[in-house]
Amino acid sequence: MDAAIVVDRVHYVYPGGVEALRGVSLRVAKGEFIAIMGENGSGKTTLIKHFNGVLKPSSGRVVVDGVDTRKAPISVLSRKVGLVFQNPDHQIFSETVWEEVAFPMRNYGFPEEVVEERVERYLRIMQLYKYRDRSPFLLSLGEKKRLTIAAVLAYDPEIIVLDEPTAGQDYLQKEQISGIMNLLRTMGKTVIVVTHDVEFVVQHVDRIVLMSQGRVIAEAPPSKALTDPSLLARARLMPPHLARLAIQLSRRGVYSLSGYPEIGDVVDQVLKRWAR
Template sequence: MTAHPHPTATAPRAGVPALLCLRNVAVTHLEADRPTPADVSFEVHPGEVVLLLGPSGSGKSTLALTLNGLLPHAVPGEVTGTVAVDGADAATTPVAELAQTVAMVFQDPDAQLITGSVLDEVCFGPENLRLPVPEVLARAEAALRRVGLWERRDDSPDVLSGGGRQRLAIACALAMASPLLVLDEPTASLDPAGVAEVYAALREVVAEGDRAIVLIEHDLDAAVELVDRVVALDGDGRVVADGTVDEVLRDRAAELHDLGVWLPTATLAALRLRRAGYALPRLPLTPEELRASLEGLPPVPASLPRPILERPVGESIVAVRGLTVTRGRTTVLQDVDLDVRAGEFVAVVGPNGAGKTTLVQAISGVRTPPRGTVRVDGHDVRRLPPRQLSRHVGFVFQNPEHQFVTTTVFDEIAHGLRRRRLPEAEVRARVDEMLDRFGLADRADTHPFLLSGGQKRRLSVGTALVGGARLLVLDEPTYGQDRARADEMMAMLDDLRAEGTTIVVVTHDPQLVAEHADRVIVMDAGRLAADGSADAVFADAALRDRTGLRVPPLRRAFAGLHRHPELASLRRLRDLPGGRS
């Protein structure tokens, strides 16, 4: 492919050598029988923002670890080929030396936070470069202001929300002022305002043209305006595309779709509409582009789905009364009253630090409420031992590794069943079903911590589902998943809901909410700010302004379409004509 700069990015300067050069790189993990990724070659020049795409398990995060030498110096595995960072061979250069050139943000921010305060955390890296104290403090302040954490500089990282810790990890990387910034899913736990702040900061990083970014990201609706080049891997970890955003995301969208990777929502919608006879001349990347393209087309007769019927719900399965939780000097939840009825699919949304995770942890019995009551299936969660609680509610953590307790994937899924002393034959049958359902049958004997990020997420959901609880609570269920696996998981949750399971999810993905939730709970500053249908919540402009909610991409594209009123009321990809996306 012939490269040309994306309009939003700074073009590499002519004659400037590559900042990063990979040649035939392959990584084979311990216990693995083949390399993933395999035979990867590409270059990154100063001024570029390169998006690394690929299905779950293709080796994106593994490849990122080779860029700063953690693989093979700290993480066991065999690396072949060459990784050159600013001319230095990553395989032979000490990690401490490479850290001056490469700043890394891991998929799990907790893996890199080590100090007792937000300010100390950001100062730690520059201090190790032996910079003068005034420069260290200036860098730390600038980085924390960029991600909106300066006012919390004296807090412990432990009291930040998951999104807050992710912002902190990004601030640490920014403060290093390294020529190359490597970011692995940096916005996965961020609210829309946080995403905007982080991407604004990253634009500043590359604006002068002497620094570069390698980005692994699934939220392409936000990232597409930052990125100027895309390198796509297939399921075996081999490069199948390397070019500009237009050349890869527009021209090869159908191919990437078949690989199961994420695409912008507008692009997914356009692929379906093309199949239904809408002669879109160019695949759009944004809702605005999709809307403009549709307004330029004549009306098209289309067979549209029947209106969504309201699903029946039953009695209250969750009753929360007067729930108040404090953490340090901060009140995380304040006097929350809430009911969830059997058979509902409820999405909990709101800005970082609003109390979403704390609320669902209290509902699941993971966090004991200091004040107030939580009853599930009529039982006070504070009085149920874990073995009995798991029969009523299954919980999936925001970070999968926080719930792993055994040394193999099989034993992890079997753990709760064995604690209930079920017959081993029944345990094996249930575990095998979960392994097949989540594509983990070939990983049954693998240590959970050696799985890819997406595989860890699927395992964590499998451990929650295997017990057969009537209530399933998931904190960011699609975190770390490729599009195909995320679609499978959400379809599975829809099926479970149809069978009578009550589903509660925490998410920052507005399109996921529009696709699946029939009720939305909006949290803000520890209080319940709104409770209603997805349509009602996203239509409330004052609520969106107050809580930072983002309108789902399809709603932005279709609302008020003049030439295609048949699409104006559609909110879900699955309801578009043209078959499955």
């Protein structure tokens, strides 16, 4: 499969002298859905800022859809890679919710009727259409987060990078974001999420990239990564409840762990043992 993003031995040192990335190599295939996980300060956000050229590697290189990020401006790379920042307050500035979503499309010179149609569609998907004439600064944190996601999805980049999309969202809103993730998958988009939300990861991603201290320490499908306690401990993550339960049960010989456990399967096996 073609590569959407290739990260090749990238080191990044911040102007203050902190080395945030220490030799990261990673390949993301087109249409793949990956999660980057790891403790705070492990370099996740620094890494994703390399994908659209906001940061350029101190050494090594990042190639996005065949383009070396050092050789293209952010405005060009952003057309391919849509980046939703962690803090919505850093990116919202328009007078109305509508204008906020229209802004990138206007920058890329979309025809006005396309802008109108897309803004309406994505505001409806994100359930923000009723706020279209309001100031985005008056929205709640969760609404602002959805607004920034809508603003990126509307201009339809091939690769979508989301930094903590579910942070500050309640259960229902998380479900909505999950729905959008499924939509992106059916559209064949390449999606990269940075998150601490293990439940979300189990539901959506093909592969987890675990980071610690500026390095990638493991890459594995969720079924493997999230049921390996020693690996998760190194990335300072807690396995999901179901995985923890399954690990405990399998240690006691009540359940045989293969792949990511399914709740029905766990119950069945336990009941079977019970009956004997």
